[in-house]
Amino acid sequence: MVDKRSTGQPDKRRAIVNGALLLFARDGYMRASLDAIAAEAGVSNRTIYNHFADKAELFQTVIQESSQRVADTMVDIIDRHLGKIVDLEQDLIELGLAWLGVLTSDLAPHFALVRQVNAETEHIPPAAKEAWWEMGPGRVRRELADRLHQLADRGLLTIDDPARAAGHLMLLISADNLTENSALDDKTERVAMVSAGVRAFLYGYKR
Amino acid sequence: MVDKRSTGQPDKRRAIVNGALLLFARDGYMRASLDAIAAEAGVSNRTIYNHFADKAELFQTVIQESSQRVADTMVDIIDRHLGKIVDLEQDLIELGLAWLGVLTSDLAPHFALVRQVNAETEHIPPAAKEAWWEMGPGRVRRELADRLHQLADRGLLTIDDPARAAGHLMLLISADNLTENSALDDKTERVAMVSAGVRAFLYGYKR
DNA sequence: TAGTTATTGCATTGACCGGTGTAGACACTA
């Protein structure tokens, strides 16, 4: 479905998308001007229109690709920590810490972009938002739900609705907008947050 | 700290704030033009500047007052359902359903506005965001934490960190951006969502 | 090397927006 148009040089295109990601994430769709994006990407304003039809198409490309990339990382973490279980609680905590690590990694701008998408929800074509969701957060939740379902089959968890359980776990683990995110800087605070979240989830779902 | 300037007629001012709330919530700070807000409020463009210094001050006023009003409602719900407990699980479920009811009430635009605030976070003066948080979400969480703390003292819950527990409960109860919010329309789905959230929380924190 | 394509800088267009000035209409009060 993605229109991988063949025009333009690939590296220029990537520079544009990366720069646009940064500015869209920080400033939002309206504030981020194409001039600023061009400057950030080290590219002529005019070149952007050689790769993308207009600002809206650039934005949709950015959220798609960022969503895809971060989902890949997340799915990777899930596979790594829930592949084979030795101690479920400990494994979940480490999964949570890896999760939190992504929030502060070089992928950090993505999560600011997610906030922009959530705010811009009335002005994004439903199909684009649907596609973004499906290959991003939706895919991660499905993957996690599958893993939890397997663990339930092995008697390690009791779960009625795996999708809901996966959603709950993601909520409890992630630093959300209810916690001051200064907590992310402190290692022990990070461990405390994830541990508390995992336990609240685990004792709610454990056999 | 709030500059309740005495200029202008109060009802005009309220109309402006209400209209601005609607448009800021739907379109965001940048997209919502003062002309559109004036039209929505049934007021002259020029009149807005009779009540507010500029667009930024109007925005801060809007998020403050909306936050305050919704927090009042939420605190009310907490007091009503956790004042005296008969069946903790049932009471929490009903609290959750009341909570969800607010999301779909006439206060609904507020929650879209919250998403705008979260997106606009880099462009709001820290002091304004702090004030918004303190008398809004922060106050609600403190109130809920106090109640949970009392319940823990009475032996109905086991809680290490009441603030964290309150945050977890709010997360699990609320329709979040991980669930397709079409679920809010269906009564049985609403009950299922809140019940599942309450149980996941409760078995994580009970006794 | 010759030819094709991408990129660049710059100028321009048309639209929108925040904010101000002004003068008259309107409402309230003493």
Add this chain to the structure above:
DNA sequence: TAGTGTCTACACCGGTCAATGCAATAACTA
């Protein structure tokens, strides 16, 4: 009734922005 302050309609300014046109340059390819 006279006076004070608010509201309204309208025109205006300076600035920004998305998008396009164009001609010159650079990079790639056959």
